[in-house]
Amino acid sequence: MGGTGDTSTARERILRATEELLAGKDALAISTRAICDRAKVGMPEIYRQFGDKQGLLTAVADLGFERFLAAKRRNPLTDDPVADLRTAWDSHVAFALRNPYLYRLMFTPTGEDKPQAIKEAQAILLKAVERCRDAGRLRMSPELAGRSILSANVGVCMMALSFPDLFGDSETSPAVRDAVIGKVTGDEREDSRIGMATVLAQALVGTLTGAPTSTGDLDRLTRALRPPGADSGA
Amino acid sequence: MGGTGDTSTARERILRATEELLAGKDALAISTRAICDRAKVGMPEIYRQFGDKQGLLTAVADLGFERFLAAKRRNPLTDDPVADLRTAWDSHVAFALRNPYLYRLMFTPTGEDKPQAIKEAQAILLKAVERCRDAGRLRMSPELAGRSILSANVGVCMMALSFPDLFGDSETSPAVRDAVIGKVTGDEREDSRIGMATVLAQALVGTLTGAPTSTGDLDRLTRALRPPGADSGA
DNA sequence: TCAGCTCGTTATCAACGATTACTAACCATG
DNA sequence: CATGGTTAGTAATCGTTGATAACGAGCTGA
Numbered sequence: 304m305g306g307t308g309d310t311s312t313a314r315e316r317i318l319r320a321t322e323e324l325l326a327g328k329d330a331l332a333i334s335t336r337a338i339c340d341r342a343k344v345g346m347p348e349i350y351r352q353f354g355d356k357q358g359l360l361t362a363v364a365d366l367g368f369e370r371f372l373a374a375k376r377r378n379p380l381t382d383d384p385v386a387d388l389r390t391a392w393d394s395h396v397a398f399a400l401r402n403p404y405l406y407r408l409m410f411t412p413t414g415e416d417k418p419q420a421i422k423e424a425q426a427i428l429l430k431a432v433e434r435c436r437d438a439g440r441l442r443m444s445p446e447l448a449g450r451s452i453l454s455a456n457v458g459v460c461m462m463a464l465s466f467p468d469l470f471g472d473s474e475t476s477p478a479v480r481d482a483v484i485g486k487v488t489g490d491e492r493e494d495s496r497i498g499m500a501t502v503l504a505q506a507l508v509g510t511l512t513g514a515p516t517s518t519g520d521l522d523r524l525t526r527a528l529r530p531p532g533a534d535s536g537a
Numbered sequence: 538m539g540g541t542g543d544t545s546t547a548r549e550r551i552l553r554a555t556e557e558l559l560a561g562k563d564a565l566a567i568s569t570r571a572i573c574d575r576a577k578v579g580m581p582e583i584y585r586q587f588g589d590k591q592g593l594l595t596a597v598a599d600l601g602f603e604r605f606l607a608a609k610r611r612n613p614l615t616d617d618p619v620a621d622l623r624t625a626w627d628s629h630v631a632f633a634l635r636n637p638y639l640y641r642l643m644f645t646p647t648g649e650d651k652p653q654a655i656k657e658a659q660a661i662l663l664k665a666v667e668r669c670r671d672a673g674r675l676r677m678s679p680e681l682a683g684r685s686i687l688s689a690n691v692g693v694c695m696m697a698l699s700f701p702d703l704f705g706d707s708e709t710s711p712a713v714r715d716a717v718i719g720k721v722t723g724d725e726r727e728d729s730r731i732g733m734a735t736v737l738a739q740a741l742v743g744t745l746t747g748a749p750t751s752t753g754d755l756d757r758l759t760r761a762l763r764p765p766g767a768d769s770g771a
Numbered sequence: 772t773c774a775g776c777t778c779g780t781t782a783t784c785a786a787c788g789a790t791t792a793c794t795a796a797c798c799a800t801g
Numbered sequence: 802c803a804t805g806g807t808t809a810g811t812a813a814t815c816g817t818t819g820a821t822a823a824c825g826a827g828c829t830g831a
Contacts, residue, residue, distance in 0.1 A: 313778070329647055331565055334818060345779050347821075356819065411645055411699050413563055421700060443712065450696075450709045451716065458692015462684075465645050466655060475684045478677065479717060482685065486716030547809060568787060579810050581790075590788065 314352045316342040321363050322405070330360050330408045357414040364409045368420030371398055371409070375427060384434035385490045391431060392456055392480045399460035407464065410457050428453055432487070440488045448487040455483045548586045550576040555597050556639070564594050564642045591648040598643045602654030605632055605643070609661060618668035619724045625665060626690055626714045633694035641698065644691050662687055666721070674722045682721040689717045 320341035324333045335356055339346050353359040378394060380387055399406040409418060428449045435441045441448060459479050462470035484490065554576035558567045569590055573580050587593040612628060614621055633640040646652060662683045669675045675682060693713050696704035718724065 407645065411641065411695060417700060421703065425703065447708050447712055450704055451712045454693045454696045454704060454709055455689045455713050457696055459688045461645060461695055462688045462691055466651060469655065469659065470684055470688060474681050475688055478681055478685045479689050482717045482720030483713060485720065
């Protein structure tokens with residue numbers, strides 16, 4: 304690498320070196336000397352650029368958020384905003400499993416200065432949620448919906464990373480995903496009984512207003528909706 | 538192992554001192570010397586008892602789990618196992634907010650040796666979930682239900698601790714709680730429309746079989762269940 | 772040319788985790 | 802009481818780490 308001063312080479316090299324070392328160790332287990340060795344800079348450079356080791360780690364976390372959000376932005380939007388929420392959830396989990404140490408640095412910061420980019424992540428999630436609201440498929444404020452989804456999403460990832468043998472299965476994430484997203488959006492995947500109830504209600508309205516109704520559907524639905532205690536009254 | 542007749546004072550003092558220091562700082566920000574000072578022991582004692590600083594921290598985490606589970610066990614059981622699940626969730630959150638650094642040490646361990654007591658926590662949660670199953674109020678395997686609840690619960694706590702200004706509100710936790718527990722148990726709190734649909738179904742059955750029905754309830758329910766697109770025409 | 776800035780090198784400090792060697796107290800058994 | 806084995810306490814030390822200070826090389830713009 305013969306080039307001397309291109310773009311801010313020193314800062315970039317330090318950031319890259321930290322990211323690379325972060326692929327194999329925890330953030331706090333990385334020594335500043337190892338970073339300087341790999342980045343071919345002297346130790347004071349870190350402190351001139353980032354003021355602190357914490358500052359460097361925070362910068363790396365923010366940079367990780369940037370890539371994280373870039374991947375999210377690349378996700379194509381379909382005409383089903385709720386399905387897009389599920390896709391975003393899955394890509395979030397995939398990112399966490401692929402970059403465990405970086406993910407922990409991003410979402411469980413140690414010091415006082417937290418990464419600012421999480422606000423951006425929240426903003427993107429908010430946009431996705433607002434698309435659901437605009438489609439009439441949101442049952443609470445977008446802010447609360449976004450916080451709920453992100454909290455649960457992070458929880459699934461953290462448990463899978465911290466206790467892989469107990470929480471590393473592939474069932475938990477979809478289960479929690481569908482629970483939270485279903486609750487937030489009122490999507491029918493949440494509970495098939497809602498779909499049945501809707502058909503039933505339309506049938507009821509039709510019955511009361513004298514419109515024709517499919518008797519077979521009604522039979523099945525009334526059987527499905529009958530409370531457990533009441534046995535067949537026939 | 539067992540040691541002398543007295544409870545092993547040195548080990549106890551070290552654990553207590555670490556816990557006390559853990560009330561004010563992060564686990565990794567605590568120096569072994571500060572622990573030894575407060576515990577009135579020499580430095581080798583830590584390594585004789587726990588082999589490592591990580592070992593000490595893991596022991597403290599396990600001890601934290603013990604108190605955490607003891608508090609959970611003190612929660613009286615009602616005749617509503619689903620309500621008990623919600624109570625357990627809330628006590629979990631309260632513990633996390635009260636002992637932030639200890640909680641992070643328990644649920645996001647840094648090293649290779651994870652605290653064993655989380656299995657016990659999972660076992661207790663599993664029992665609570667099995668009570669729901671025995672009451673006919675569980676829609677999935679108890680294991681998956683327990684993992685889902687615990688993952689989401691930890692996520693809510695971690696986000697509240699890591700980003701208190703963005704996620705420290707008091708709405709997110711109940712929202713995620715009711716979403717996950719509702720999905721897992723199929724409880725009616727999950728979606729009020731199910732309750733309405735049940736009433737509606739009963740009314741429909743009554744109507745079709747010629748039984749009397751309250752017209753006011755039906756009016757309100759049909760209005761609530763009418764799909765968004767269909768306005769009050771026709 | 773000179774001042775001013777960024778960048779890099781070396782040397783250094785204080786604190787930290789961890790270890791060694793040695794000593795003092797304890798406790799059951801003979 | 803004397804024994805040996807375990808546990809606890811003291812002091813000194815090693816290697817590493819985060820963080821600074823001092824200094825100089827190189828370039829920039831006036």
